[in-house]
Amino acid sequence: MAFKITEDCISCAACETECPNEAISEGEEIFLIDPNKCTECVGFYDTQQCASVCPVDACVPDPDHKETKDQLLAKFKKLHPDKEPK
Numbered sequence: 001m002a003f004k005i006t007e008d009c010i011s012c013a014a015c016e017t018e019c020p021n022e023a024i025s026e027g028e029e030i031f032l033i034d035p036n037k038c039t040e041c042v043g044f045y046d047t048q049q050c051a052s053v054c055p056v057d058a059c060v061p062d063p064d065h066k067e068t069k070d071q072l073l074a075k076f077k078k079l080h081p082d083k084e085p086k
Contacts, residue, residue, distance in 0.1 A: 001040070001061050001063050001066040002023075002040070003061055005031050006060060007058075009058040014053045014054060019033075019051075022037065023047055039072045039075050042076055043080065043086065044076075
């Protein structure tokens with residue numbers, strides 16, 4: 001499932017540069033994650049990089065965008081056709 005950023009976000013931008021899919025962008029009040037680009041870092045890392053660097057734990061799983069590991073891997077391959085998943 002894709003991750004989302006809650007209203008607890010303090011707009012520190014720590015997560016934005018950590019996202020290998022460039023799925024995170026600055027919104028009007030908080031940062032946002034594009035669920036079409038979020039792969040939970042599948043293909044790149046074993047853990048979600050946004051969640052690991054967030055100082056206020058505002059990056060959480062989004063229950064509205066549930067996906068299996070196979071679906072996330074397929075999304076990785078679509079976003080990065082020139083890369084092999086790790």
